[in-house]
Amino acid sequence: MVNERITEGIIREQLRKAGYFKSVYNDISDIEIYEQKTSEGILENLLDKASKNKMGKDKGYPDFIVFLRQYDIVIIIECKADRRKHYSQNLDKAKEYAVDGAIWYSQFFSVRYNTIAIGVSGQNQEELRITKYFYKKEKSLAKKESDESDEEKTNNKEKQSKIPTPFKIRGQDKEIESPKEVYQYWLYEEKLEKIDDFEKISSNLHKQLHAANVSQYQKSIIIAVILLSLTDRDFRQTYQGISSEETIATSLFNSMVKVLEEAEVPTKNVKTIENNSLFLLDHAIVKKNSPYKLSYFIKQLDEKVFKYMKGDYKEIYTDELGYFYNEFLKYTGGGDGRGLGIVLTPFHICELFAELAGVNKKSRVIDICAGTGGFLVAALKKMLSFLPLQKEVQSIKKNNIIGFELSPSIYPLLIANMIIRNDGKSNCLNTDCFSFTSQEIYEKYKPNTGLLNPPYAVRKKELEFVLHMLDSLEPRGIGIAIVNVSCCKDENDLDLRKEVLSRHQLLGVMSMKNNLFRRSSGVNTNILIFRAHSKHKEKTFMALWKDDGLIDKKGSVGWKDEEGSWEEIKKKWVDQFNNKEIISGKSNLVYLKENDIWIAENHMINNFDSFTPNLLAKHIYSTIKQIFKSEGKINFNQLKEIPHREIEDKFPFDIKKEWKEVRISNLFEFYHFNSIPKKIRKSGKIPFIGASKNNNGISEYILPVKGYNIIDYKCITFGAQGNVGVANSFYQVNPFIPSSTIWVLKPKFEINNHNGSFLAAMLETEKFRYNFGNSVKLENLKSTSIFLPFNGKNKSVDWQKIEEIVKKIDKAELLNIKVTN
Template sequence: MAKKLNERDTENIVRQHFQKDKLFKNITFEEQSSKNPRITKLLKNASKNGSGIGKPEFLISIDDEKDLLIVVECKADILKHESKNRDEFADFAVDGVLLYSSYLSKEYNVLSLAVSGVEKDNIKVSYFLQKTGLSDVEQIFGNRLLPLDDILAGFKQDEARKNEKYKELLEYSQILNEQLHKLKIKEDKRSLLVSGVLIALDNKNFYRDYAGISSNKILSSTLVGTIKEQLKTEDLQGDKIDRLMENYNFIATHPSLTKLQKSKELKTLRELTNDIDENINGYVRTYKYYDVLGQFYIEFLRYSNSDKGLGIVLTPPHITDFFTDIVDIKTDDVVLDNCTGTGGFLVSAMKNMIDKCNGDSSQENSIKQHQLYGIEYQPEMYPLAVSNMFLHGDGKSNILSGSCFDEDIIKTIKTKKPTVGFLNPPYKSDKSDVEEFEFVLNNLECLEKKSLCVAIIPMSCALAQKGERLRLKEKLLSKHTLKAVFSMPNELFKNSKVGVVTCIMVFEARIPQPKNKKTFFGYFKDDGFFNKKTKGRFDYDNKWINIKDTWLGLYFNNEEKVGFSKTKKVTAKDEWCAEAYMETDYSTLTQDDFQKVLNDFVAFGVIYES
């Protein structure tokens, strides 16, 4: 006879979790009722049975956050976590806690916590945030009990904590990569698996039920079916869905995902799904509009040569965010990325545009549905771009599959009247490859007059003084204005195992370069990031925010500063880089600086001779 589950066991797990928290002394932890008359009044008619006083398992008030209230509801049976319509208040944890939230949110920001299960290592956890006076409920965090520090940081979007969580995300990407390697999932399929699981988890029925599916074969088939169901709801019709599903169908047939694993070291699909929900979904829900798939793609292909022949070099997220600051992006801008990759530039644009909406939901919807456009040629990248935008609530049909040089695609994009262009084009690895400047010209051709285009390309393009690249530089200046060039850190793409030295170019579309126009050149070689052997290149000392502000201040004010920036009139035959014109502040040089230059010179020779 099966042991009867006891809800008190679930309550003990939650109680002990908070009692051990280092901030426990700074909170008021109450059970079933509150001594706060304000809370008591709000719960007066909140009974789960329809009449009477509401009695949540726990009510948590935090001393320094008077307007935030945490309410907790527990269930012993993990299958009683959440009902289909969230309207069975007495029987399901999520349903009950959201009922309490609907009453308490009249005067508080309410963080609802639903917990089910009686085994500490096998519980289901859901967090929801309902802000004061609003009916909308937003699911945040992942599937685990969090320290109060993390809850508060997520609630307040603390930048330092965000960096800490990002480091943890990168560490998990390495762990997941090793797990998928053991399962013999090919490198180019790993990001697709992650994106597919995230899409499926966005479906309420799948999220509620997957933990109860014991058969790997049934779960894998259900997962693929859910992906297709989700894509159908997002304005993706006909052959576009079929083409996308061709990339995801392997999940239902791969032996490692459909069969029972004999070794405990090998993760089952259910365990992988749970881990992805806990580690990736938790981050995405807390820190919105972030190109997580791009970062996992970089990690999964880090030791593979499968994308280097294609010239694919994904832009680090702090640089995609920097692009939006360079153009001072507005809520009414229409953004084009004609070399979309995983969609990092579009995700950053979405984030910064929505941040400026001040909660205007109609404006936010317009941005997601009508103001972000991408073009992606590579068939293995296209589903990642589409799924990335799906996960951030975009309209999906705005990512076009095909060549950005296709006349029909150009015509389609021009009808959208883009006002901002971003791109990181494929980098040439063979003489027959398309020149990077051709992609820049293509982007500029699609933009409205006086729009800004920002591109990150190899420094060798900027230095060109002969041949095809010189011809393209002449063409650029005959049609457009070169506003600025920023020399980027030499190791910017270290995490992608790519040694190319790059620069950022800023153009104003459809205004030929004036004869007396001075271009701003920035020597922006230190972004505060540095490399750690096993963890990669990251802003470990939280310097980037201040450095970025300095760079932007120099650029926007067209300011010359010794060692950092210079303004100069240039032609196509000139070198487009700060190093060619900048004065050196010799008073600041040290022996270490000389050693660094020598090291960089040797590294440059190794990279470009290999």
């Protein structure tokens, strides 16, 4: 049984190890720790109305209060034993959830102190979860009460009645940092707000550049050129004294060239960047009638962004400045860089690649289609996280990052992305990766890690890029690519798949969330992990990694980690892969033969956990509604009897132990029909069934058309394609006209309302295998098996048992009712 005292004990020990007790760090004074109490004085007074019943009358005490007096910081810690009680959706259930409770108490302290709210859940270090929020001190409330006027006191009381908005801070998700590390959070407190600030700055700059008649492509070049030029101290100190916009443009251009040359970018590539930036010298933003001039954009970036590259900020904010740059690139073309002519890999996927590849300070990472450098940036960040010596850092930046980018218009953005991170000496070339043989690449760079998002629908196939990357790696090097699922299954890519497996070992296939690349491309993707130049003779780890915890927030330009769950999910996925963890219905180990498709869904074991009374009830009620429909008419008195509540219990038996596996090809014949074209469809009374998830698949009622089939027998329909409707199954009671987006499963047995509803529900448990890029083929249906009650004596499906199970569902008796009109 979970015990909150255990969680508190873990945190107490963490505080001790981190140096919050004087016996550990004698040089840190004025640290006070209170457990479910506080001292007399201002801390006590601030909790006068802090009871978690939120009535504003009683005192309340958090599990821990840590007062760092010398830093003017208060840390509030709330613990819950059960990880399911970590935080609520709206962070507003202080009594029930750890993070919610910490935030509740912290609002009272933020009147006078910078405050960290820490929510902790879990019973051991392995499952421990820590989330931190920061409240900035309300400066207007920081006066002593004796210094406040009556009006100020009234206003401050009103402010205290409103919960201030905290913002999430990054840090260890399993540990509490030391007092000195905590202090770093607001030594430069702007750091904690930079992500939100940079998003706003990026948005405003895009709008202003658009108003100045700057094209999508030119926007990114201008930002890159300015950021590069600002690294030149002479330009940065003198540009504000230049009155002519044309002269500023020339000075900006010359400074960029100087920075590139000092960064040892090859002369040929410097010339490429120059040519792609020449438009600046005669652009509208250097003209007098421009609403926003070049000098305005330089000053905006200098004052609002670039200051985080100088002095002490440089080490702390390098990652944030890079975040701004990537955020700006995402705005170009609707959030994914499509306006640049490429599709940007979401940065959380770049980070995942670096973890899966086991990147360390000895890694030599190559991206042969580098784009703007997302994979290389993530790899460099990972390398430097191992705290190499200074001479190692220089070697890493000079030798261990290799990138090829063919597009002369994208290449400047790649170089800027690397130099912004203080890495101008990487081997990033403006070249076609196929201009070098794989042997030439290996001999010159000796890469042991390859990361790749190959271009889609270009002169070469995706797997040709994958093969070239793998062939370029040292033996047993790790290569990872994210590709369109089509190349993992289509017949016209089979020869390439065979060639890859003939030379390299496929370690893992992970199916990612639908539309990972958002609205830009509309394709579904797989991550492929290889060991280069190794025989493919071991099992391949295959997994469904559909839920990364990120959301496509309205008005946003990228995936957002609103709940702060990505780091934990990333670690879980990496551990699953490294440990080859088999989770029924989620991951599996499979011997892949040369003719097999590389689709994880097709190799998952269906544990039928999703076959529940609630799912069966949904199909029963859908059938009942059909019974009540006769030529479009409904008996409303009977229809309203159908319950709409959910049934949450499970069946009291183990399906896979007590039932028998049955191929559905033994139960059904499979048919596929052409659709009646939309332009000749006319409104009528016959249901038109398509790949829909609602209304039993009925999209409309139409008139029959000569030459197109009417299905006049009871059957089951199964969605053949689509992003939403694929693999949705429905039992059809009434005659209907089929769409080409469904399969019609004609029964070989006597189907009725009971067993038809049951089988439709059972078939829906196969839905997890299919998506927009992985449609249902005839061979899929023929190989599909489900579990059914079996009569051992007759060696056949026990239809009577099925009917008994159905009859136990509330209101199932309505399946026998006769329609009245």
